[in-house]
Amino acid sequence: MNTAYLALGSNIEPRIDYLEQAINRLNTEDNIEVVRKSSIYETEPVGYTNQEQFLNMVVEVKTSKQPLELLETCQHIEKTLGRIREIKWGPRTVDLDILLYNQESIKMEQLEVPHPRMHERAFVLIPLAELHNRIVIPTRNKSVSEILEATSSQDKEGVVKWVQKLGEDE
């Protein structure tokens, strides 16, 4: 059995529903089990900043799927949840990224693991650290907590724990 960490993000309403549906679909797959979930964070958009705030989280999965099969599953779930790719780095119903797969370094045309930019993104590092502070990003030989220590406080301030408001759909 393999352990993978997946990053989830959504910035089109209902954001929380998209995250929950993505997790349900992962769990419905025969060869994937979601074993742990981070808290949900509300995050300032990065890359393309003229868009709504995101909800981001990280999940740990156990899977007998190989990395490319896992990628295909993630892409299929994005599609069935209505993801349309218009603007590069633009709004999405749901984004599912493979961050880590065991402690492997994988470089293929379709897939790079660890996710090549994960060490720069507080919206990935903070929820991942909640699940596994000491996990090492093999391509950088550094733990998530070490990388977070080197992340600017401005980047970290853009990532705030999200609390569901009573009486609202979201």
Ligand code: X6L
């Ligand atoms: C310079 C150039 C600096 C590009 C940063 C950063 C590009 C992140 C793309 C960048 C750059 C990305 C999410 C997001 C995106 C998300 C939040 C991306 C891909 N996805 N912002 N922006 N959460 N908060 O899930 O990650 S687009």
Ligand code: MG
């Ligand atoms: Mg992404």
Ligand code: MG
């Ligand atoms: Mg993606």
